[in-house]
Amino acid sequence: TPAYMAPELLAGGAATTRSDQFSYCVTVYEALFGKRPFVGETLGDLRRSMKAPLSMPDKPRVPATVRKALARGLAIEPERRFPSMLALVHALDLAPRRRRLYIAAATTAGLAAIITSVAVARSTVGAAEPCLDGERKLAGVWDAARKAELERAFLATGAPFAADAWRGFASSLDRYAASWTAMHRSTCEATRVHGDQTEHVLDLRMWCLDDRLREARALTDGLRTATSKSVSRAITAADRLPTVDICADAQALAQKLPPRDAAARTDIDRVRADLAQVKTLWNLGQMEKSHALVLEVSKAVGTLDYPPLEADVMLEQARIGLIVEGDPKAAEQLIERALWAADRGRDDHLRARAWNLLYFIVGAEQQRFDDAAKIYEHASAALKRLAGAERLEAQLLGNHGQMLTLAGKFDEAAATLERSLALLEKTVGPDHIETGNALAALADVYARLGQTDKSLAHAQRAHDVHVRTLGKRHPETAKSLFSIAMALEDQAKYDEAAVKLIDVISTLETALGKDHIDLGNAVDELGIVRRKQHRLDDALALHQRALALREAKLGDHNETAVSLDNVGTVLGLLERHAEALPYHERAFAITEKVMGADHIETATSRGYLANAYLGLGRSGEALPMFRAALVVSEKALGPEASDLAFFLAGIGHAYLDLKKPVDAIAPLERALRLRGTEGDPMSTAEIQFGLARALWASKRDRARARSLAEAALPHYKAAGNPEVERWLASPG
16 A cells, blocks of 8 residues: 555556565554654655655664664665665564563564564565566566567558657556556555455455456557557557556445356456457547447447446447447437446446546537536536546546537636646646647637637647657647647737648648548648638638548538538638538538537538628628527527627628618627637728728717728738728728
8 A cells, every 4th residue: 555655656666676675664663663654644745754854763672773774674765775675684683582582571562563574574585476476467468578569560650650659658558567566566465465455355456457457458469560540549548548546446446346256257357358459449540440349348248247347338339439420319328328337336436437428428519518517516426436536537627628618618618627737737747648638628718718828828838748748740749739820820920820730731641641631620720821811812722622631531520511611711702702602501501410500510600601691792691690690609608709709790791781880880899899809800800890881871980980990901901902991081
């Protein structure tokens, strides 16, 4: 247990004979003095206690030779301890005559017990050897031969990021193997050496550790025939291996429903091995194979009558089916069944995982925010029943932050994601992929809050984490560079953003090929940047490329609709309104079909279609569409969201075209207020000029009307549009 572990083990290092000495000396000290040398309610407190000078109570009957030996055996630095356990035992031992006097004079059972323990230790210095077999169990999973084999497999793919991926993967597996070995040893010693754990709990904890090792084996087996795709996902797959900390939660393990008998346990282990293969296939990107196998495993587990495993299988089936089948309702039903199975099996860890996944599917995937709020309370309560579940808590907070973002509650989202980040930095460290992803999520939220400096800073930190963990040429590193480009774009630094996006596209093309679907976002975003730079022909070509990629790979998908709207928008800016209309019509049809009529993405696509009607002079048709889109967006984002400005501006311009300038003023005023200093300056200029025209035509505050038009003028000039200049020369 941690109270008896050497500091290097607490830090995740490997067990050695010198860490054995430390644990043994803690026991000796406790027997002699009635307390442990180092105390702390948390691991942090325990580490700090170890750094303080060692003190020993004043007990005359404890000889100086014993004190000196204990002090050396309890040294914080391993190299300062005895060279072997045998040397420690000899140092603690006493001459026969002195030993007899010592025991006769002893008045405490602890002192006599420690003399006995020394005698036992002398005769069986290797007695703790059964607790040192953890490394042997790693044979064929993560040993020198397997490392050499996998390194060759990684490099043989020829992927430009293969060498960096190997280094990151090997480092991650080294850490995992060290933590597994340390937990294996401390679990064994709690029963075999310290005697403060029953054989039953030892068995439960070892079974838990065997399951963790099974997943590690499945992963290293799966990478023996590595491909560029699996290599690109290898580090993330390693980081997703289940933590061994759960195996220290004896209370949770003890309350879990046990197998009926040894034969049932053998069958359970067989199905668990198949489930580990399911997870490996999924984590390495073999989605269809993973989906097919999990369906087979779900049939097999039904014959076992073991609810904890049933729950685990259903969770994987739901998670995989959500992506492969695209049916969040079916996934939700599976998770509900998994919750019932976890309850029957009395498995608190699975219950917490199930509530977390259910919250993501209901809140983030389906945006049923009221239902999600109730699920969040259940998920939080489930976590409170667990020990050492900080990482799972961080993941729940991350999902909560994402849901709050979708609901337009950006301040709450930022605060929640900061809490998630702090927990991840504490549990997995600052240089972990999950930590980098949390930073990227925060960059997005701060961008939505208009805090562009914070957004850029978090995006840069996320990218730095990915460079350190994955290398510069890894596809995921390119994606975090994309976040930096987005932050620069939000600051209207279009030239810098374009340079970053070109770098992203180049990296992804080299790593994945020029026709890979992951290029879609970067190509489309570069098109948006070129549009803002008023390079409309370049923008059109880029959006058309993104559209071709998405149509070929995704078909009628929401991302395809985004590219359709982007192509239509540029055609409209080029005054090719008749050509633009079919793109917007198809985008709206796809989004409504895929996302539903009341989804925020459908509202946005409806707004683009309404804008196309404006361009064609069909303002009467555009106005109700803008209004309908505004209603859905206000409900989803709240009345103060800056994204509402797009629909409000459309309403105002529709009224202007319908010769109703008085009606145009209110929506345009609100659009300008919500826009503030955020977003594309040209979009703000269009609102300013629309409001100027409305105020002038309605004969209200013409001085302000001219001032607004003058503020818009530089942006219209930069776009090569003389409309404002002509209006100022002859208003009205």
